[in-house]
Amino acid sequence: MSATSHGGGLHALLTEFESPSAFMQACAKVRDAGFRHWDAHSPFPVHGLDDAMGIRGTRLPWLVLASGATGLGVATLMQWWMNAVDYPYVISGKPLFGLPAAVPVMFELTVLFSAFACFFGMWGLNGMPRLHHPLLAHDRFRRASQDRFYIVIEARDPKFDLERTRAFLASLGGSVVDEVRESVEG
Amino acid sequence: MKNPQVSQAWDNTRDDPTRPVELILGGNDFTSITEKVSDIVLERKTPRAWYLAFFASAGLTGVLFLMIGWLFIRGVGVWGLNNPVGWAWDITNFVFWVGIGHAGTLISAILFLLRQKWRTSINRFAEAMTIFAVVCAGIFPGIHVGRVWVVYWLFPLPNEQAMWPNFRSPLLWDVFAVGTYMTVSLLFWYTGMVPDLATLRDRARGRVRQAIYGFLALGWRNSHRHWHRYEKAYLLLAGLATPLVLSVHSVVSFDFATSQIPGWHTAIFPPYFVAGAVFSGFAMVGTILIPARKWFGLEQIITKHHLENMNKIILATGSMVGFAYATEFFIAWYSGNPNESFAFINRAFGPYAWAYWTMVTCNVVTPQLFWSKKLRTNLGVMWVMYIFVNIGMWFERFVIIVTSLSRDFLPSSWAYFRPTPVDVLTFVGSFGLFFTLVLLFIRFLPMIAMAEVKTVMPIADAHSGERRSVGDYHGDIPAHVRDGGDR
Numbered sequence: 001m002s003a004t005s006h007g008g009g010l011h012a013l014l015t016e017f018e019s020p021s022a023f024m025q026a027c028a029k030v031r032d033a034g035f036r037h038w039d040a041h042s043p044f045p046v047h048g049l050d051d052a053m054g055i056r057g058t059r060l061p062w063l064v065l066a067s068g069a070t071g072l073g074v075a076t077l078m079q080w081w082m083n084a085v086d087y088p089y090v091i092s093g094k095p096l097f098g099l100p101a102a103v104p105v106m107f108e109l110t111v112l113f114s115a116f117a118c119f120f121g122m123w124g125l126n127g128m129p130r131l132h133h134p135l136l137a138h139d140r141f142r143r144a145s146q147d148r149f150y151i152v153i154e155a156r157d158p159k160f161d162l163e164r165t166r167a168f169l170a171s172l173g174g175s176v177v178d179e180v181r182e183s184v185e186g
Numbered sequence: 187m188k189n190p191q192v193s194q195a196w197d198n199t200r201d202d203p204t205r206p207v208e209l210i211l212g213g214n215d216f217t218s219i220t221e222k223v224s225d226i227v228l229e230r231k232t233p234r235a236w237y238l239a240f241f242a243s244a245g246l247t248g249v250l251f252l253m254i255g256w257l258f259i260r261g262v263g264v265w266g267l268n269n270p271v272g273w274a275w276d277i278t279n280f281v282f283w284v285g286i287g288h289a290g291t292l293i294s295a296i297l298f299l300l301r302q303k304w305r306t307s308i309n310r311f312a313e314a315m316t317i318f319a320v321v322c323a324g325i326f327p328g329i330h331v332g333r334v335w336v337v338y339w340l341f342p343l344p345n346e347q348a349m350w351p352n353f354r355s356p357l358l359w360d361v362f363a364v365g366t367y368m369t370v371s372l373l374f375w376y377t378g379m380v381p382d383l384a385t386l387r388d389r390a391r392g393r394v395r396q397a398i399y400g401f402l403a404l405g406w407r408n409s410h411r412h413w414h415r416y417e418k419a420y421l422l423l424a425g426l427a428t429p430l431v432l433s434v435h436s437v438v439s440f441d442f443a444t445s446q447i448p449g450w451h452t453a454i455f456p457p458y459f460v461a462g463a464v465f466s467g468f469a470m471v472g473t474i475l476i477p478a479r480k481w482f483g484l485e486q487i488i489t490k491h492h493l494e495n496m497n498k499i500i501l502a503t504g505s506m507v508g509f510a511y512a513t514e515f516f517i518a519w520y521s522g523n524p525n526e527s528f529a530f531i532n533r534a535f536g537p538y539a540w541a542y543w544t545m546v547t548c549n550v551v552t553p554q555l556f557w558s559k560k561l562r563t564n565l566g567v568m569w570v571m572y573i574f575v576n577i578g579m580w581f582e583r584f585v586i587i588v589t590s591l592s593r594d595f596l597p598s599s600w601a602y603f604r605p606t607p608v609d610v611l612t613f614v615g616s617f618g619l620f621f622t623l624v625l626l627f628i629r630f631l632p633m634i635a636m637a638e639v640k641t642v643m644p645i646a647d648a649h650s651g652e653r654r655s656v657g658d659y660h661g662d663i664p665a666h667v668r669d670g671g672d673r
Contacts, residue, residue: 041410043216043381044381046410047647055411064422087350098354104362105358108437111429114422115427118422122418130404131401133405141407145385145406
């Protein structure tokens with residue numbers, strides 16, 4: 001059974017759980033079954049799920065570090081160039097560029113650049129904003145942001161087979177197995 | 187007190203080390219938490235009191251802008267400033283409002299890093315308050331500059347003089363500190379709110395609301411692969427905001443500490459200002475939180491345990507402030523500097539003694555009542571205490587700024603500052619702006635961080651069997667941190 005991504009085609013299969021512990025055990029089973037294009041959805045971050053799903057660490061901290069270093073460099077160069085090079089003027093006998101007086105702005109721009117990298121980097125790596133997604137059009141899935149837990153296996157996964165994956169999901173102990181259709185354009 | 191069983195069940199302030207503190211009372215589950223918080227925005231009819239409060243606040247905001255308009259037309263002479271008092275209510279109000287904001291960042295960032303689970307019930311509210319307070323604060327330095335039409339000279343922008351701002355001045359550090367603080371607070375607040383905006387999107391019934399909340403939720407679909415990066419980003423933002431919040435009021439204090447005015451030129455200012463800021467901020471959070479939790483029926487989520495913890499922080503920071511006042515006096519005497527000694531004797535016994543003793547009473551004396559458990563768990567007492575702290579902390583800034591300026595080195599130029607009606611109405615108007623923003627927030631955005639509250643409920647624990655926790659904060663170290671498996 002081949003799944004296509006045409007309008008109205010099958011996007012994924014989902015199953016629903018009511019308790020975090022059953023959900024987490026089920027996630028470990030999906031991980032061990034070797035699926036790759038699958039995901040777990042919960043109203044809040046369930047602790048320990050990273051391991052149960054086999055998620056590797058994110059590279060976000062490195063982006064933040066690089067951006068913070070950029071902020072530090074920009075602040076240092078800006079203060080030196082503006083006050084000591086481009087338009088030097090002496091005020092109450094202070095040196096044109098002195099490190100102590102430059103520290104506050106260096107600190108602030110380091111934090112500012114880091115925070116921007118953190119914010120935009122996180123949404124970017126998560127592929128957001130993305131306002132249109134097949135899951136968002138699925139009625140039952142609305143409770144993922146409220147009080148239910150979902151495991152979703154996408155049809156594009158190489159191991160996906162409609163009948164066998166459906167049976168596998170049903171064996172996990174969730175309350176229901178449902179199809180998620182590709183959203184029709186318009 | 188009519189039903190002792192109910193009141194006992196709702197009292198989670200008992201100190202029983204053998205039992206974990208229940209942070210959420212009333213047998214709530216994920217569904218009921220979601221409904222209680224999102225129904226305030228989506229389902230409940232707007233109470234008439236909200237409209238009354240909103241129109242009153244909006245009216246005061248109008249007064250604020252009228253006063254600012256008058257100031258722009260006539261110049262800073264409409265205020266009671268004189269020579270030598272060139273800074274008075276404008277900068278007092280600025281420092282007052284910036285300080286208020288600090289509680290929000292302390293709750294959202296520092297208590298997060300310290301794994302204080304009780305923060306989840308109040309952090310959204312406190313962060314919102316931070317942003318609104320910084321908005322109010324930002325107005326004052328903006329309008330006090332005199333020639334407001336060249337206010338962009340504050341920023342390092344190319345201008346017609348081909349000149350750059352002076353980075354050796356603490357006033358410019360302030361621009362960067364407050365600007366960064368505002369930006370980072372906003373990013374932090376919005377990041378925390380996205381999952382809850384998704385909840386509102388999924389529960390909203392009208393098309394317009396679905397579209398607006400959907401747009402703001404950025405397409406969040408609660409994927410754990412997203413949560414994973416989200417939690418990392420949240421931790422990093424908390425780590426960034428923690429030194430930031432300590433730096434903001436330190437930099438504000440440099441405006442004074444790096445000058446040579448007696449009473450300003452002291453090394454104690456940065457820590458003393460930060461403690462005072464947290465003190466005043468918690469008082470303002472409490473001032474609004476106590477009525478809000480009652481009007482919107484949130485007593486099971488924002489419990490007495492939360493309020494008691496806040497009061498303990500108020501007691502601690504209030505005592506730090508009192509200690510700083512004493513240290514200032516000691517150093518003024520011990521330094522042997524006659525100008526410095528005079529400045530402090532003048533504060534306590536000079537023409538502004540009334541303001542000084544108002545400050546000491548409100549900031550140092552009355553908060554000591556919170557040593558009593560009975561008083562710090564009594565809603566009425568704590569609310570009155572919060573008002574006292576708000577008053578005391580405004581006076582602290584007034585005392586520091588105006589007493590030092592009004593009598594500096596040259597007795598022939600001493601002068602007494604008297605505010606004009608424009609001073610008073612501008613300050614009152616800034617409260618109007620603050621409460622207008624708070625009321626809009628309560629009406630249209632999730633007041634409680636639903637997703638975060640759910641994580642601290644016992645039913646959220648996926649391995650409750652291996653849990654060893656007692657108390658507030660133990661045992662929730664995520665596995666990847668505990669095992670060092672993450673990178």
